[in-house]
Amino acid sequence: MMKIDNLTKMEVAALTDINGGLNLTDGHARLALSNEQAEVIEQFPTLFHEASRRRFADIETEAHRVFFDTIGQHTAPVGTGRILSCYSSTLATDIVARALPVGTKVALLHPTFDNIADLFRTRGLSLTALSEADLMEQRWPSAVDVIAITHPNNPTGLVTPPDHLRSLAEHAARAGQTVIVDAAFRGQVRSAQYDTYAILDAAGVDWITFEDTGKLWPMHEMKIGMLVFSERHAAAIEAAFAESLLSASPAVLLLVRELARDWAAGGFESARALVERNRRIVSDEIGRVGLELADPKSEISVARIQLPAGGPDSAKLYREMVGRGVHVLPCPPFHWANPEEGLRLIRVSLARPSDAVEAAARTLASTFAELA
Amino acid sequence: MMKIDNLTKMEVAALTDINGGLNLTDGHARLALSNEQAEVIEQFPTLFHEASRRRFADIETEAHRVFFDTIGQHTAPVGTGRILSCYSSTLATDIVARALPVGTKVALLHPTFDNIADLFRTRGLSLTALSEADLMEQRWPSAVDVIAITHPNNPTGLVTPPDHLRSLAEHAARAGQTVIVDAAFRGQVRSAQYDTYAILDAAGVDWITFEDTGKLWPMHEMKIGMLVFSERHAAAIEAAFAESLLSASPAVLLLVRELARDWAAGGFESARALVERNRRIVSDEIGRVGLELADPKSEISVARIQLPAGGPDSAKLYREMVGRGVHVLPCPPFHWANPEEGLRLIRVSLARPSDAVEAAARTLASTFAELA
Known part of the structure; x- marks a missing residue:
């Protein structure tokens, strides 16, 4: 397997990308304020x-x-x-x-x-x-x-x-x-x-x-x-x-x-609704090319997408998407004891404006389809 | 020499002192805003x-x-x-x-x-x-x-x-x-x-x-x-x-x-004037009991006081002053390779309101005089 940077290095690369682009790497909330x-x-x-x-x-x-x-x-x-x-x-x-x-x-x-x-x-x-x-x-x-x-x-x-x-x-x-x-x-x-x-x-x-x-x-x-x-x-x-x-x-x-x-007085529910809406958007967009969420019941503000055997792996997909101005995370580094396990998984952040999530998921789907 | 905590531990103790008291330990600016x-x-x-x-x-x-x-x-x-x-x-x-x-x-x-x-x-x-x-x-x-x-x-x-x-x-x-x-x-x-x-x-x-x-x-x-x-x-x-x-x-x-x-447009000079005023206050107060600044030409927002041989050392003075509600720093930890060297030096912060500096310096002087 080729060398993959640690996750934060990829997150820093996305944050400091001088060409801008869509940053769906880190799990921080990058949203408009309520x-x-x-x-x-x-x-x-x-x-x-x-x-x-x-x-x-x-x-x-x-x-x-x-x-x-x-x-x-x-x-x-x-x-x-x-x-x-x-x-x-x-x-x-x-x-x-x-x-x-x-x-x-x-x-x-x-x-x-x-x-x-x-x-x-x-x-x-x-x-x-x-x-x-x-x-x-x-x-x-x-x-x-x-x-x-x-x-x-x-x-x-x-x-x-x-x-x-x-x-x-x-x-x-x-x-x-x-x-x-x-x-x-x-x-x-x-x-x-x-x-x-x-x-x-x-x-x-x-x-x-x-x-x-x-x-x-x-x-x-x-x-x-x-x-x-x-x-x-x-x-x-x-x-x-x-x-x-x-x-x-x-x-x-x-x-x-x-x-x-504010979180106790309704902020939690509003934030959760946005994350769930964005999870459905990702699921719908990747579903068009036959991909699925790896953890459909997850409630946190990131989602993993399962990649089928045989198609492009997450490292390849990551590099190709960075070239198209979209930053997400390949999952090998999460599998810190056995990085190969993460090659069929890629992670996107959901705590982003819905239009950014939709555009990134669409790019992911089309990139996957082209490489498959 | 008895065990002295590291400097930050003493600074934390001052910051979290539930009895309040005067905190002249850390070099952070604890001042009213200009x-x-x-x-x-x-x-x-x-x-x-x-x-x-x-x-x-x-x-x-x-x-x-x-x-x-x-x-x-x-x-x-x-x-x-x-x-x-x-x-x-x-x-x-x-x-x-x-x-x-x-x-x-x-x-x-x-x-x-x-x-x-x-x-x-x-x-x-x-x-x-x-x-x-x-x-x-x-x-x-x-x-x-x-x-x-x-x-x-x-x-x-x-x-x-x-x-x-x-x-x-x-x-x-x-x-x-x-x-x-x-x-x-x-x-x-x-x-x-x-x-x-x-x-x-x-x-x-x-x-x-x-x-x-x-x-x-x-x-x-x-x-x-x-x-x-x-x-x-x-x-x-x-x-x-x-x-x-x-x-x-x-x-x-x-x-x-x-x-x-703002610092470039006059903030520097104002802050420096306050620190120098407070340095003079300390010098005057400790002068009444025969003590002197160790670094009279220093321009940073802390000042060391030289303690004469024979009188109380800075570790003793520190403990006694904490008992009186005033936190300053004994200098042994600054001498990281040879802590004994710091026993005749004690440090006070000058980036504080002048009345706090004056009260602390007065307590230091009177404590020193009583123990000497």
């Missing part, structure tokens, strides 16, 4: 002045409380010092990768966003793959220190059901393992919003979770990645955090508070 | 909509151009892809620490902000100290791969003169070394604003620089750390960048553009 979100932006100067007037700790606790309640995480340790606000969930992941001892054995979900595997490996952790089938059949590995899942998973949209998380947590508690839950896409999917923290704490397991606002709102990277952890990991994570940053922005935390309030 | 800065914040919704309308690459290039011109860096490689916008200069430093091969030998300025040494060591680089005296006498080390300076230095305020940078660059070019210049405080000091890039490129040396907006404006951590590099380091740095982030915020880049314009 009326309600536009009102929040109009209020931003007021939020900035509020950030100047109040204590950082009070602002942070309040923003955490509103955000965690909005996504169903009522038992999250708000106000205890065990929720750290980072510039991004990638930075939160890197902080954890450093806080874990070099050589830590991690069973990581497969496939999933390649960045998690890259950050873990770079910091000297050792990885084995936990397949989605293993997760769904509750086959938990024993010879590891950490079991790390993405919930819902990116790019498949797989939601770990509460019973499965409970089984994992109880297994890990018995085995002395830590459970990591990367919940960066949780805010998009109602069925993923059961209270993870209640289940983990009830099992008495050590855990680390990532929450994120970056995938929810078209806020031009003004976002917060939250790093949350059980007591056992507090000292190591606090030390790694202090090496990485002093604090996230209190003005952005207040923005998150306002956007979370 | 009238002109307040106008920029009022415009923020307009900047946000501009960010939605225009291409990221255009916004980034424009913001870089205005910022680099404002701080005298006319030869910086704006628009070439060799300036990457990061969430912070700490993240830029970590990206470089990862891009350099494990085992790279680095001569790092001493003393300097401990975070640079911590990030480099964590990524497996090997450090030796380059003293400020070595720098001023142009004694450049040979048995290293990289020579890294901070310009102006934090906490001493030492500016590397242009002739010294030229000597360093020519030495490093001959020896095949890379020069790193951390210029995070450059925007505060006119004499540090000669064109570094012209000198480095004229010498034909490989180089990496960090520039930062975080120390200049009271923007609640809405900031950009810029990572700039010569061709040789492009591939490794781009790869490490893509592991860390997709992009900084275009809305924050536009904020930087506007604040840089």
Whole structure:
């Protein structure tokens, strides 16, 4: 297989393409603001002045409380010092990768966003793959220190059901393992919003979770990645955090508070309707050339398209489409332990204006038909 | 010597002190907005909509151009892809620490902000100290791969003169070394604003620089750390960048553009006048108990106070002052290769309202007098 860049490099290439073109690579929301979100932006100067007037700790606790309640995480340790606000969930992941001892054995979900595997490996952790089938059949590995899942998973949209998380947590508690839950896409999917923290704490397991606002709102990277952890990991994570940053922005935390309030008051349903409409558009357009969605039940803001054996693979299709000014992602890097597996899958982002999604899906379909 | 936390941990403790108190730890500007800065914040919704309308690459290039011109860096490689916008200069430093091969030998300025040494060591680089005296006498080390300076230095305020940078660059070019210049405080000091890039490129040396907006404006951590590099380091740095982030915020880049314009149009002089006024306040208050500034000619927004032998050291003074609700920084961590050297130095931030600086300096003076 030819060399494929990591996913973020392809996303950067799309973002900085001097010829413009359609960018359906990253999972960030690149949408027009809703009326309600536009009102929040109009209020931003007021939020900035509020950030100047109040204590950082009070602002942070309040923003955490509103955000965690909005996504169903009522038992999250708000106000205890065990929720750290980072510039991004990638930075939160890197902080954890450093806080874990070099050589830590991690069973990581497969496939999933390649960045998690890259950050873990770079910091000297050792990885084995936990397949989605293993997760769904509750086959938990024993010879590891950490079991790390993405919930819902990116790019498949797989939601770990509460019973499965409970089984994992109880297994890990018995085995002395830590459970990591990367919940960066949780805010998009109602069925993923059961209270993870209640289940983990009830099992008495050590855990680390990532929450994120970056995938929810078209806020031009003004976002917060939250790093949350059980007591056992507090000292190591606090030390790694202090090496990485002093604090996230209190003005952005207040923005998150306002956007979370809107999310709870109808913003979630509006965003979800748009994503589902765009998923149907992609399905319809690719259906004309005999292609199908790989995960028709996924609710996250990206969709995978299954490519049949024999036709062009996703690497070839990707290159050809970039030549036509449309950026999407070939899936080999998601299959971080076995990239070949991703050659028959290609990912498109749905958190885009519908006309952009339609044009990109049409180009994908016609390019596929020509190469097939 | 008893264990002292790293500097950022003490800064976090001050920021999150639930009893409030005076926080003169970090070098971030924690000030009321000037009238002109307040106008920029009022415009923020307009900047946000501009960010939605225009291409990221255009916004980034424009913001870089205005910022680099404002701080005298006319030869910086704006628009070439060799300036990457990061969430912070700490993240830029970590990206470089990862891009350099494990085992790279680095001569790092001493003393300097401990975070640079911590990030480099964590990524497996090997450090030796380059003293400020070595720098001023142009004694450049040979048995290293990289020579890294901070310009102006934090906490001493030492500016590397242009002739010294030229000597360093020519030495490093001959020896095949890379020069790193951390210029995070450059925007505060006119004499540090000669064109570094012209000198480095004229010498034909490989180089990496960090520039930062975080120390200049009271923007609640809405900031950009810029990572700039010569061709040789492009591939490794781009790869490490893509592991860390997709992009900084275009809305924050536009904020930087506007604040840089104001900085060029008088904002610099106003900010500098406040810092100098606060430096005099500190000098006067501590003078009453026989203490003096260690770097009376420093122009950066922090000041070190020299403690005489025999009296309380800075670690003791720090603990006692925290008990009285005033946070400043003991200097041992700045002396990353020999912390004992910092025991007779304590650092206060000057980018604070003058009444806070005065109250903190008075507490420092009275605490010192009681313990002496």
